[in-house]
Amino acid sequence: MMLLILKKQKFNLFKKTIILKSLVAIFATGLFAVDSNSKFLSSDKDSSLLLKPFPSLNDEQYDEFILGRSFFVIPWVVAPSVTTARDGLGPLFNANTCVSCHPANGRGTLFNENVESRSLVVRLSIDSPSLIKSDLHKSLLEKKGFIPEPNYGSQLAINGIHGVDFEGKVKIDFDEVLVDFPDGEKQILLKPKYSLENLNYGALHKDANISYRIAPTLNGIGLIDLISNEDILKNVDVDDRNADGISGKANFVYSNITKKEELGKYTWKGSVAFLKEQVAGAASNDMGLTTTIFPDENCTKEQEACNKADKPKDAIDLPDERLDAITYYLKNIKTYEAKDSKEYNDGLALFEQISCAKCHISSFDTSKGFKISPFSDFLLHDMGEDLADGRVEFKANKNEWRTAPLWGLALHEKINNEKPRLLHDGRARTFQEAILWHGGEAQKSKENYMNLPKEQREKLIKFLEEL
Secondary structure, X not given: OHHHHHHHHHHHHHHHHHHHHHHHHXXXXXXXXXXXXXXXXXXXXXOOHHHOEOOOOOHHHHHHHHHHHHHHHOOOEOOOOOOHHHEOOOOEEOOOOHHHOOHHHOOOOOEEOOEEOOOEEEEEEEOOHHXXXXXXXXXXXXXXXXXXXXXXXXXXXXXXXXXXXXXXXXEEEEEEEEEEOOOOOXXXXXXXXEEEXXXXXXXXXXXXXXXXEEOOOOOXXXXXXXXXHHHHHOOOOOOOOOOOOOOOEOOEEEEOOOOXXXXXXXXXXXXXXXXXXXXXXXXXXXXXXXXXXXXXXXXXXXXXXXXXXXXXXXXXXXXXXXXXXXXXXXXXXOEEOOOXXXXXXXXXXXXXXXXXXXXXXXXXXXXXXXEEOOOOOOOEEEOOHHHOOOOOEOOEOOXXXXXXXXXXXXXXXXXXXXXXXXXXXXXXXXXXXXXXHOOHHHHHHHHHHHOOOHHHHHHHHHHHHOO
């Protein structure tokens, strides 16, 4: 009897071992990818979707998520203050919270009640080869990718703390540009005419370059790191060897974290390699907060009051554990992805037919075993003279931009009660306008779109509006 019991126990143990090995094989081959996918992605058009954490976080991880969110949404204050955890704002800044530029973690707006929004930032640099002679300028090009404007620095600050004058204000006007379709349809585009007013620190350098950029959505920003560098780099075709007119280029940039050259994946020109570095850069440029990555105040030598402003108790405004918490928060928010449906697949077929998908790649595999659909290749492309901003950032030339990810734009209207203003500077009021501004490597795709029957153009636009 005892022998039978022992045999039965051995058999049950054998069965459990087989089942366990089978489950391991199933997970390894991705058969549970749908379950994993649902933890990260959602097709719910919910205005608060991008504020929600992954459901798989344990208590300790959730506490880290909440800590990061608190530093993302609660306003920073001027130092010195009794609120020592959040003092250090400025002396020059654009906004006092991250959500001021990224409402509900979505894309920024161009205007707030007909006034230029804080989501629109002005990037400044010097564009003159004759200046690139000193060791300082060579170092700046190597470490920052550009030479900051001497009086105003890297970015125009529209606010200053008490006793420190803000740097300037932005004014936007538009010229109208008429576009005729082959079938007779007409479309008016808005060509922006930007100007800077109330410059409080003198005139800009004669060779100053000004680039206007709107804050992008944070949808999926935490999933970009799950794409391998190899999968991104395999689409590089600088010399256009396949003769398709598309020559994606990687932007290799200096990282202040690793102290070496890395693949750039973030910002409009792909000039930042890591999400943590992107957070630290925004903290510095937008709120005047120092970090161990960017420890210097954003005051130039010409800004005496800025340099003499009161300092917080601690040398670093945003210490590493808080910077890490913000980064963790952004890496663990839900991502919107369009619902797989007949309409989606029909629209995707048109998108691929006119070659948009050659740059706006529809899907990538991730290191966690599921696919994501950012609709970007994360490479630089020549977008033509009409979209050129004249600014160089590391390997990105004056008319080159990182392919903008399209996912998450469907949430903009839910979040802001208005349709998104598209492209890097928000000039396009609709997807059709955005397409019609494309040139350079995208010229052929634009012409393909314009030659589609109107019914198919409308189908494609509806597809884009759901991404």
